Amino acid sequence: xxxxxxxxxxRPIAICLHYLGGSAREWDLVARHLGAHVEVVPIDLPGFGDxxxxxxxxxxxxxxxxxxxxxARQPQRWILVGHSMGxxxxxxxxxxxxxxxxxxxxxxxxxxxxxxxxxxxxxxxxQREKMLGWFHGDAAASDxxxxxxxxxxxxxxxxxxxxxxxxDLLRAERSAWTAWLEHGSREDCSDRVGVLRTSAIAVAGxxxxxxxxxxxxxLMLPHFxxxxxxIVPHAKHLLPLECAQDVxxxxxxxxxxxxxxxxxxxERVSTPTxxxxxxxxxxxxxxxxxxxxxxxxxxxxxxxVDRVVPQAGTPRIDLAARxxxxxxAGQSDGWRFAALPPDPQAYxxxxxxxxxxxxxxxxxxxxxxxxxxQDDLLHGVAADASxxxxxxxxxxxxxxxxxxxxxxxDLRADAIKAFTLHPQTLARMGYSGVANGGDGEPKSGFAxxxxxxxxxxxxxxxxxxxx
Amino acid sequence: MNLTQMxxxxxxxxxxxxVIGTGAGGAPLLGRLASAGLRVVALEAGRNWEPEDxxxxxxxxxxxxxxxxxxxxxxxxxxxxxxxxxxxxGGSTLHWGAFCPRADARDLRLRSDGGAGEDWPLxxxxxxxxxxxxEAFIGVSGPASYPWDAKRGYPLPPVARNAPAELFARAxxxxxxxxxxxxxxxxxxxxxxxxxxxxxxxxxxxYCHQGCRIGAKTSMDVTYLPLAVHHGAEIxxxxxxxxxxxxxxxxxxxxxxxxxxLDQRQRCGAVFLCAGAVETPRLLLNGGLANxxxxxxxxxxxxxxTQVWGTFAQETRPSKGxxxxxxxxxxxxxxxxxxxxxxxxxxLGIVPMTFAQQVARGRxxxxxxxxxxxxxxxxxxxxxxxxxxxxxxxxxxxxxxxTDDNGLRKARITFNAGENERKLKRxxxxxxxxxxxxxxxxxxWTLDRFAHTIGTCRMGSDGGSAVVDAYGRSFDxxxxxxxxxxxxxxxxxxxxxxxxMALSLRTxxxxxxxxxxx
Numbered sequence: 015x016x017x018x019x020x021x022x023x024x025r026p027i028a029i030c031l032h033y034l035g036g037s038a039r040e041w042d043l044v045a046r047h048l049g050a051h052v053e054v055v056p057i058d059l060p061g062f063g064d065x066x067x068x069x070x071x072x073x074x075x076x077x078x079x080x081x082x083x084x085x086a087r088q089p090q091r092w093i094l095v096g097h098s099m100g101x102x103x104x105x106x107x108x109x110x111x112x113x114x115x116x117x118x119x120x121x122x123x124x125x126x127x128x129x130x131x132x133x134x135x136x137x138x139x140x141q142r143e144k145m146l147g148w149f150h151g152d153a154a155a156s157d158x159x160x161x162x163x164x165x166x167x168x169x170x171x172x173x174x175x176x177x178x179x180x181x182d183l184l185r186a187e188r189s190a191w192t193a194w195l196e197h198g199s200r201e202d203c204s205d206r207v208g209v210l211r212t213s214a215i216a217v218a219g220x221x222x223x224x225x226x227x228x229x230x231x232x233l234m235l236p237h238f239x240x241x242x243x244x245i246v247p248h249a250k251h252l253l254p255l256e257c258a259q260d261v262x263x264x265x266x267x268x269x270x271x272x273x274x275x276x277x278x279x280x281e282r283v284s285t286p287t288x289x290x291x292x293x294x295x296x297x298x299x300x301x302x303x304x305x306x307x308x309x310x311x312x313x314x315x316x317x318x319v320d321r322v323v324p325q326a327g328t329p330r331i332d333l334a335a336r337x338x339x340x341x342x343a344g345q346s347d348g349w350r351f352a353a354l355p356p357d358p359q360a361y362x363x364x365x366x367x368x369x370x371x372x373x374x375x376x377x378x379x380x381x382x383x384x385x386x387x388q389d390d391l392l393h394g395v396a397a398d399a400s401x402x403x404x405x406x407x408x409x410x411x412x413x414x415x416x417x418x419x420x421x422x423x424d425l426r427a428d429a430i431k432a433f434t435l436h437p438q439t440l441a442r443m444g445y446s447g448v449a450n451g452g453d454g455e456p457k458s459g460f461a462x463x464x465x466x467x468x469x470x471x472x473x474x475x476x477x478x479x480x481x
Numbered sequence: 482m483n484l485t486q487m488x489x490x491x492x493x494x495x496x497x498x499x500v501i502g503t504g505a506g507g508a509p510l511l512g513r514l515a516s517a518g519l520r521v522v523a524l525e526a527g528r529n530w531e532p533e534d535x536x537x538x539x540x541x542x543x544x545x546x547x548x549x550x551x552x553x554x555x556x557x558x559x560x561x562x563x564x565x566x567x568x569x570x571g572g573s574t575l576h577w578g579a580f581c582p583r584a585d586a587r588d589l590r591l592r593s594d595g596g597a598g599e600d601w602p603l604x605x606x607x608x609x610x611x612x613x614x615x616e617a618f619i620g621v622s623g624p625a626s627y628p629w630d631a632k633r634g635y636p637l638p639p640v641a642r643n644a645p646a647e648l649f650a651r652a653x654x655x656x657x658x659x660x661x662x663x664x665x666x667x668x669x670x671x672x673x674x675x676x677x678x679x680x681x682x683x684x685x686x687x688y689c690h691q692g693c694r695i696g697a698k699t700s701m702d703v704t705y706l707p708l709a710v711h712h713g714a715e716i717x718x719x720x721x722x723x724x725x726x727x728x729x730x731x732x733x734x735x736x737x738x739x740x741x742x743l744d745q746r747q748r749c750g751a752v753f754l755c756a757g758a759v760e761t762p763r764l765l766l767n768g769g770l771a772n773x774x775x776x777x778x779x780x781x782x783x784x785x786x787t788q789v790w791g792t793f794a795q796e797t798r799p800s801k802g803x804x805x806x807x808x809x810x811x812x813x814x815x816x817x818x819x820x821x822x823x824x825x826x827x828x829l830g831i832v833p834m835t836f837a838q839q840v841a842r843g844r845x846x847x848x849x850x851x852x853x854x855x856x857x858x859x860x861x862x863x864x865x866x867x868x869x870x871x872x873x874x875x876x877x878x879x880x881x882x883x884t885d886d887n888g889l890r891k892a893r894i895t896f897n898a899g900e901n902e903r904k905l906k907r908x909x910x911x912x913x914x915x916x917x918x919x920x921x922x923x924x925x926w927t928l929d930r931f932a933h934t935i936g937t938c939r940m941g942s943d944g945g946s947a948v949v950d951a952y953g954r955s956f957d958x959x960x961x962x963x964x965x966x967x968x969x970x971x972x973x974x975x976x977x978x979x980x981x982m983a984l985s986l987r988t989x990x991x992x993x994x995x996x997x998x999x
Binding site for chain 1: 533535536537539540543546547548550551553558559561562563565566642644647648681684686687688694793795796797798801832833840842845846852855858859881893
């Protein structure tokens with residue numbers, strides 16, 4: 015976040031679009047977590063919440079409706095946040111804005127939350143038929159159906175939120191409900207949407223059966239040039255109610271990334287610096303195949319790196335893939351511990367040794383251990399308490415305790431290297447050093463360098479602004 | 482640097498000298514020999530850079546670090562790569578920190594004064610005229626009157642103080658330590674380097690270690706190398722020296738180097754080996770040269786470079802500004818020392834990846850603690866030292882069994898911090914912790930660290946126990962001269978580059994006085 019833009023005219027607006035059967039009220043908790051630095055503008059889509067009487071249930075109808083609502087406010091800087099059904103509306107609207115179909119400047123990003131993708135939504139016919147049959151019997155039956163919907167789509171709702179969701183479902187216009195199930199969810203807008211330049215975070219509940227991490231990875235992320243996936247553990251589908259803090263975090267991160275990327279694009283950053291940063295910002299494909307170590311070792315590496323540089327609450331930068339690419343490139347960093355074999359062999363042997371140690375503790379692999387047990391094992395490695403309890407000589411393809419300790423030092427350095435210089439991390443740090451003067455002469459550099467001094471344009475650490 | 486108008490020499494022309502390496506050891510003497518009318522060719526393993534091309538990015542800038550793999554052994558294995566040797570026209574001065582105190586006179590006679598360490602075969606007075614000439618030529622910023630040397634004043638006003646420097650000044654004032662703006666080889670105002678080149682004043686961008694993009698920082702490619710080229714020297718970039726041809730008497734007749742994948746040779750009358758304290762002995766050992774003393778590779782030293790870091794309530798934004806603007810030389814001979822030698826103190830700013838990796842390696846943090854601490858980067862500041870390291874037989878460079886892409890065996894460096902280094906470090910860590918506590922730092926921690934590669938081809942007055950004489954000339958091979966930090970008999974507390982430059986000019990003068998024909 016940037017210090018001079020947290021309030022007043024430049025306060026960004028988050029246009030929030032709810033799920034099928036929800037309403038503007040589902041964003042109340044998110045708004046509370048965001049506090050003063052973002053203005054949350056939740057919208058009741060036609061047929062829902064206070065817009066129950068409003069007609070126009072197709073995707074295009076809803077897109078036009080939201081565009082009008084944004085136009086009425088004329089925000090200078092804003093983002094689209096769409097939950098489930100609302101995400102499809104958000105992505106289609108964003109694609110139209112990118113094509114210049116609306117005069118709506120200032121769109122800084124998109125957050126999709128358990129988003130329904132631009133393509134037909136993955137939904138089995140039996141489920142669709144079942145839901146189409148809901149809400150036209152007696153009140154008791156409808157109430158039970160609403161409760162079933164809420165219960166099956168959430169994992170950790172407090173009673174108040176559950177009640178709110180049930181009430182919203184029961185006050186929805188039934189023709190809007192059926193229109194989405196029969197038509198809206200089946201519309202294929204994927205070609206229209208194409209690949210969006212707008213920066214995005216896709217939030218997914220780890221336990222969401224139909225629109226969880228896998229569906230987001232397959233159906234949503236391909237529509238963005240730079241989208242990142244944020245997986246929320248122990249959550250299903252009603253994320254703004256289940257885990258409002260994580261959703262609020264994603265909104266802040268998209269805004270932060272947008273400002274940081276604006277700084278990177280500015281003339282304060284030199285061309286070679288910008289190129290290095292943008293190359294690093296490019297997400298790594300989720301189907302990444304390891305090049306320097308085998309698949310098993312790579313899974314172990316991912317698990318170890320997750321413990322060394324945990325990334326809860328933010329979209330995960332695939333640090334293990336970046337380490338693998340570095341190993342594959344064979345580019346030495348100028349030295350290695352003489353006690354260790356060359357880097358790729360050291361990594362392979364270390365990871366195999368960790369898997370051995372996990373098996374000795376009754377797990378199938380290091381990755382299969384509980385996090386606490388993983389940490390316990392790694393603490394032993396760092397302290398050179400031989401993980402296998404044996405002496406100096408390591409069998410072929412394995413490392414002894416001292417070697418493993420040295421390797422773990424290398425690993426920590428490699429993991430934090432990949433993490434620190436990623437633009438998302440630099441943005442969270444509020445790091446201004448890359449904007450130290452662009453191309454040509456004279457270069458701007460810094461004038462305000464003393465204690466507590468800051469140029470007006472310098473970013474502030476994410477944690478400092480949300481504190 | 483601009484090499485388009487450079488004079489070139491044919492490989493079969495016997496040039497007066499080939500200089501291997503274009504850093505602080507090779508460049509000043511290249512300039513002096515060329516100015517004297519000699520035909521000289523410098524071989525540089527790295528590429529030629531334009532300052533504008535340096536990325537302000539710690540990973541993308543790795544092209545200026547020497548990344549040929551070295552094996553680090555011993556109880557305190559040394560970190561190389563970005564921390565030490567450099568690559569490119571200008572050598573490690575492309576990424577050096579430009580902190581350039583002079584050697585303390587007492588450090589050159591450590592053994593005579595206290596029985597520990599080693600004496601140099603020259604005195605401070607021998608170096609002073611060179612120091613003065615270099616400071617004026619390269620543009621050193623600092624106080625007009627230096628607190629620890631009444632005779633010394635720096636030609637340019639001090640560089641701006643950043644947040645760590647302000648904290649250091651306050652901390653020293655609170656604890657009775659004398660602090661001063663440091664001697665810094667960064668021009669604090671526009672500086673006329675030559676008739677056609679004005680180096681602009683430092684803009685406080687903070688990326689000294691990734692290559693100065695405006696030439697405000699002294700590196701050889703904006704100072705001595707243009708001088709050398711102006712006077713007819715050739716700089717052959719991307720040419721890695723791999724061996725020597727010798728005549729029946731053992732004198733070197735040509736330097737063999739690899740360029741564009743081909744082995745090539747430059748015939749020459751003399752060789753100046755200026756590749757640094759790792760590559761210089763490595764080249765000699767690979768070729769089996771100049772080692773009748775058995776001292777090539779021996780007595781490897783690394784400065785005690787302990788740092789103390791703390792977190793401050795106010796933002797420090799430690800990348801901004803020249804990183805080590807303040808100095809104290811009060812601890813060159815602490816009254817309560819239980820060790821030989823001493824150390825210089827400096828304030829420390831830092832760029833983020835260097836910081837994060839130091840934390841991950843040196844503080845041993847991982848998990849949420851590591852991430853949270855790194856994200857608090859905008860509030861940290863450091864103080865550090867550069868301290869004496871004694872030459873000892875258990876610290877040495879040898880050849881490993883593995884070879885590099887050029888078929889040369891890699892260097893394996895064994896380094897074990899000794900009792901003296903441990904005591905010095907303990908003293909410094911205690912003082913620096915006190916300093917940071919005096920300015921209300923929280924989360925104060927000490928990073929054990931070593932810096933600079935020193936020793937391995939020591940100079941001396943006796944060919945039985947030294948590789949080169951007091952002027953850098955090999956005792957074994959009359960037309961081989963060595964000039965870099967490998968010739969240091971002891972480490973000195975001061976950062977080495979300024980003294981290397983002084984030795985470089987001194988070596989050139991000796992050669993010009995007649996060493997060439999002896």
